Amino acid sequence: MYMQVIGKLPFDDANHKKLLKLILAGPVFPPDREASPTFEELVVSILKREETRLGIPEIRQSTWYGLNATGQDRATRRMSEKGERRSQDQTS
Numbered sequence: 001m002y003m004q005v006i007g008k009l010p011f012d013d014a015n016h017k018k019l020l021k022l023i024l025a026g027p028v029f030p031p032d033r034e035a036s037p038t039f040e041e042l043v044v045s046i047l048k049r050e051e052t053r054l055g056i057p058e059i060r061q062s063t064w065y066g067l068n069a070t071g072q073d074r075a076t077r078r079m080s081e082k083g084e085r086r087s088q089d090q091t092s
Contacts, residue, residue, distance in 0.1 A: 002043055006033050010043070038064040 002010045010027040013019040027043055029035045042064045045054045059065055 001046075002027065005035055005039060006030065010047070036064065038062070038067070 006029065011019060011022045013022060027040075027047060029040050029043075042054075042059065042062045045062075046059065047053070054062075060069075
């Protein structure tokens, strides 16, 4: 996702020690790429330590994802919602 929006990897260095330092410092959002605050917030949340990292359901519920989801993702979401409504109608 970062690569698609920013155009490069969030952390990249051939030197392993430098790479680890970059990872620990967190992602950098170049000013010339104009990443939205919701995108930056989502990336930082995804790259947190494992215990507090966002999972796929939380990512899909994020503001940025909702505004930028592909047509396929939207279609999948609509089909899922329709299926839930049908099952509710059948139980009523």
